[in-house]
Each structure stands twice: as structure tokens, then as C-alpha cells.
């Protein structure tokens with residue numbers, strides 16, 4: 001059986017090798033995979049040079065529309081980095097820890113952040129903490145106006161942190177740089193010498209007759225100026241449609257909207273395919289996922305990468321200070 005946690009960044013697949021391993025490891029999934037809704041396990045497999053010719057132009061779409069669907073071939077990641085990207089994606093599903101803020105235990109995740117210097121491409125782990133056992137932690141905050149879920153609104157949530165192999169993954173680093181390049185080319189990020197790149201690894205895991213939802217389960221903005229979402233895998237699930245709508249529809253469920261209010265709806269089915277949003281111009285939502293075959297484990301896993309500027313403050317940005325007393 002393919003041990004996902006044993007795949008290293010130095011793994012260099014021969015043509016078809018990874019696909020073959022994936023098929024062998026997940027024979028039991030074939031029944032549900034045959035519906036065309038699910039992905040082979042073990043990451044992105046071997047995507048071909050030919051996919052580059054199917055490219056859309058995500059930076060142009062992002063600038064014009066406020067969002068872009070980003071097929072993996074449009075990321076502009078050099079083929080040299082694909083094995084590392086495969087290894088990173090393969091590491092994700094089995095690495096996730098239950099979300100301690102989800103009482104239903106239907107979500108699992110890890111979070112970590114980097115300080116990103118676009119002039120050099122340097123990514124420096126940021127805000128990394130460890131629990132007393134040495135396990136990494138990742139702290140994430142969202143204001144209530146962006147996530148009204150009472151377990152998240154204004155709460156400094158502490159998740160499992162990115163593992164060391166993920167923090168150091170060349171594949172993840174290239175994905176962050178690729179997303180940033182799209183946002184930068186689109187001109188949707190405020191100018192800054194450095195940016196905070198937040199990385200969320202999130203799985204939703206439905207059980208039979210118990211769909212799993214992402215948080216918040218309504219059209220919303222995230223609060224970070226730009227967020228990219230990439231599919232890691234779909235395993236024995238239906239649902240999970242993504243919806244993009246106007247910011248004015250924040251707080252509404254896509255099902256409650258007239259068709260004319262939905263800008264675009266799509267389902268990510270191929271590993272690494274994704275989309276990117278200008279958070280100030282559109283709202284987004286992902287629908288619940290359901291188990292396809294109750295005899296098998298089920299889940300949908302994504303990696304989210306968000307960017308916000310790290311601006312140095314001057315005196316004028318700070319509260320007035322009182323004069324020194326003698």
C-alpha cells in the first residue's frame with residue numbers, strides 16, 4: 001500500500017508510475033471513482049505538458065472579474081517542481097488533525113503562515129508555535145464580520161500547525177509563489193515589501209446520512225485580500241460545488257439566490273485545479289459534501305493560500321503617546 005506520509009520531496013516518478021501506484025493503492029475506490037467525481041489518491045499524479053496548452057489566463061480574469069478559475073496547467077509551475085508538488089499534495093490528507101472547533105468531528109485541518117518577500121521569493125515560516133509535546137500549532141483569527149460561526153467569530157483558533165515536511169516543502173513553496181504571481185500580475189494586492197501567506201489544509205469528511213460543511217456555510221468573504229483554493233483530493237463524495245457571487249450577497253446561501261445572482265458555479269474534480277478570489281470584489285461558498293458509497297471512507301481536501309500585506313507602521317499610524325514624565 002502506498003504510504004502517503006512516506007513520500008519524500010525527492011521522489012521522481014517515471015511516466016505513469018504515480019498513476020499506477022495510485023490505482024493499486026485504491027482499488028477499493030474504483031466503484032465510486034467511476035462516477036467521475038473523485039480523484040486518485042496520492043496527489044496530482046502526472047499531469048502532462050499538454051495541459052499547459054489548455055491554460056486560461058487567470059491574472060486577466062482576476063483583474064477583470066474579481067475571481068479566476070485556475071486549472072492546474074495555468075499555474076505556471078515549471079515541470080521541474082511537479083514531483084515536489086506531488087509529494088506535498090500526497091502528504092496532506094493523512095496528515096490532518098481533527099478541527100477542535102468542530103463538535104461533529106467532520107472537519108480536519110492544519111494551518112501555518114509564511115512571511116513572503118516577493119523581491120527575492122523568500123518564504124520564512126511565521127508565527128510558528130509548539131505545544132508542550134513539540135507538536136506544531138497554527139493560530140488563526142477571523143473577525144465576526146467575516147465568519148459569524150460562533151466557534152470562529154472573533155476567536156483566536158489554534159489548529160494543528162503545518163508539519164515540518166510541509167513547511168519545508170518545495171512543492172508548497174512553488175504553489176505559494178505561483179498564486180502570488182497571479183495576484184500580483186492582476187494588480188489586486190496592495191503594494192508592500194512583504195506579505196503574510198497563510199496556508200490552510202482542510203478536509204471535510206461526511207459520514208453516511210451526515211453531510212459535512214465548510215465554515216461558514218454561506219456566501220462570505222474571508223477578510224484577507226486574496227485567497228486561492230486548490231483541490232487536493234475528492235474521495236467517495238458528491239457535492240462540494242463552489243459558488244462565486246457579489247459581495248452584497250454575503251450571508252446568504254447560494255440555494256436562496258435567484259440564478260441571476262450567481263456569477264459562476266463549478267466543481268473542482270482534478271487535483272490542484274482551483275480558483276482565486278479578490279476578496280473585496282466577490283463572495284464565495286463551497287457546498288456541503290455527502291458520502292457516495294457508505295461502505296468506504298469519504299472526504300474532500302483542499303489547500304487554501306491567502307495573502308495580506310505586511311506594512312510597516314509610521315508614527316502617524318499609531319495611537320498618540322503621552323509626553324515623558326520626569
Ligand SMILES: [Fe+2]
Pocket residue numbers: 220221222284
Ligand atoms: Fe472562504
